[in-house]
Amino acid sequence: MARKSRRGSFRAGELNLTAMIDVAFQLLSFFIITVHPLAVMTNLDVSRPAAGAKSADEQIQDLLKITVFKGGYSINGRRVTLPILDKQLMKLAEINKTISVTVISTDDSFHEDLVHVLDICYKNGLRNIFLMSM
Secondary structure (H helix, E strand, C coil), rough: CCCCCCCCCCCCCCCCCCHHHHHHHHHHHHHHHHHCCCCCHHHCCCCCCCCCCCCHHHHHHCCCEEECCCCCEEECCCCECHHHHHHHHHHHHHCCCCCEEEEEEECCHHHHHHHHHHHHHCCCCCCCCCECCC
């Protein structure tokens, strides 16, 4: 007795992707609508001045601006070399270690020069440092 082959009678099932795509878009829209974005402004650490804070003129005196550019450095607009910068910051740190130091790096300056300035500030105990790029 010979058996009949059924190979020709089966067909591969077709998968309808329309319903799956519809569900994927519904899930996507659900997650987009229900997501709660983080409020970045609430996570910023902001120090407000106390009621008996210094006046604006006294605060301006406590600012130091160091500029790092391709050819060297400057303190409050006066060009200096690295050893002179170190001596000036050492003298300043002996007087007031809480002074605010703003380090401004130009776009054509070398990263190594910026690191030298930050190392000198750290070595002399100046910890209130702000970085800017221009």
